Amino acid sequence: MNLDMQRAVDHYVARLRRAMRGASPDVAAEIEREIRGHIEDALAARAAPAVGDLRDVLERLGAPEEYARDLVLYMMVDRGYRHWSLPHMLRSTVFWSLSTLAGAVVVLTFGVLYALALAASVAATLAIIAPDGWGARWAGDLAGVAGRSAPAPWLAAIGGPLALAGLTIVVRWFVGQYVRHARPHAVPASAAGDWARQAERRILAIAGLGFATTLVAGFGSGAYRFDEAFRPALPPDYLGSPLGLVSGAGLLMLVLAPVLGVLWSIVSPAAAADEASGL
DSSP: OOHHHHHHHHHHHHHHHHHTTTSOHHHHHHHHHHHHHHHHHHHHTSSSOOHHHHHHHHHHHOOHHHHHHHHHHHHHHHHHHHHOOHHHHHHHHHHHHHHOHHHHHHHHHHHHHHHHHHHHHHHHHHHHHSTTSHHHHHHHHHHHTTTSOOOOHHHHHHHHHHHHHHHHHHHHHHHHHHHHHOOOSSSSOOSSSOHHHHHHHHHHHHHHHHHHHHHHHHHHHTSSEEOTTSOEEOOTTTTSSHHHHHHHHHHHHHHTHHHHHHHHHHHOHHHHHHHHTTO
């Protein structure tokens, strides 16, 4: 490889590094090694490779900006899932939520559900520790966030941890499906028509439909309204009308969008065809 070819490779790898910004160092280093090795192997298979051969190899690889995110995300999620690596879990969560709208929706949805389950556990603990004083008052304030009175402490004390455990199982399943179905079939991964992109589009479609439905039906039925201080208020009988039920269904669709989007991509014939064809 002459000097001009080496400069071209270095320039390509520099673009790859910029496209992998935010990845964990070990994952970024492994991807860079794989790409360099792929380039060297492809050139070694040609007799007396020249600049034109290198240009052809790089064109076949594609622009790093088109495949780097998929490789980085998959490898970080895979390591976090298989090895229970907390650093990779956190990095992949931040990377996905900042790099795609679908990632932000999924992280926000699970984050809110975790926060609610944790708040229920904390409220129950406070009410049990100090049932006649500050504990009950703080528990009532936490429950008031949802516009409801505090539930029985023993019920929240059981339900909160169970909800946290159930959410963890769902998140583990969600990540496991991603690791199973979104595995890149080549280096680089296909930038179009792949399972991960398809699942992201479907998650966004379901979340958008659920959000629009719950807003339109909720305000139309009076289920969603604002009090005098312009704070959202939810009446106890908000599911008592047909539009209220539609609003509740839209809210449920919004909350379940990550799970429904993944299930849709698993059972969809289009997804199976894409996976079988190596896309």
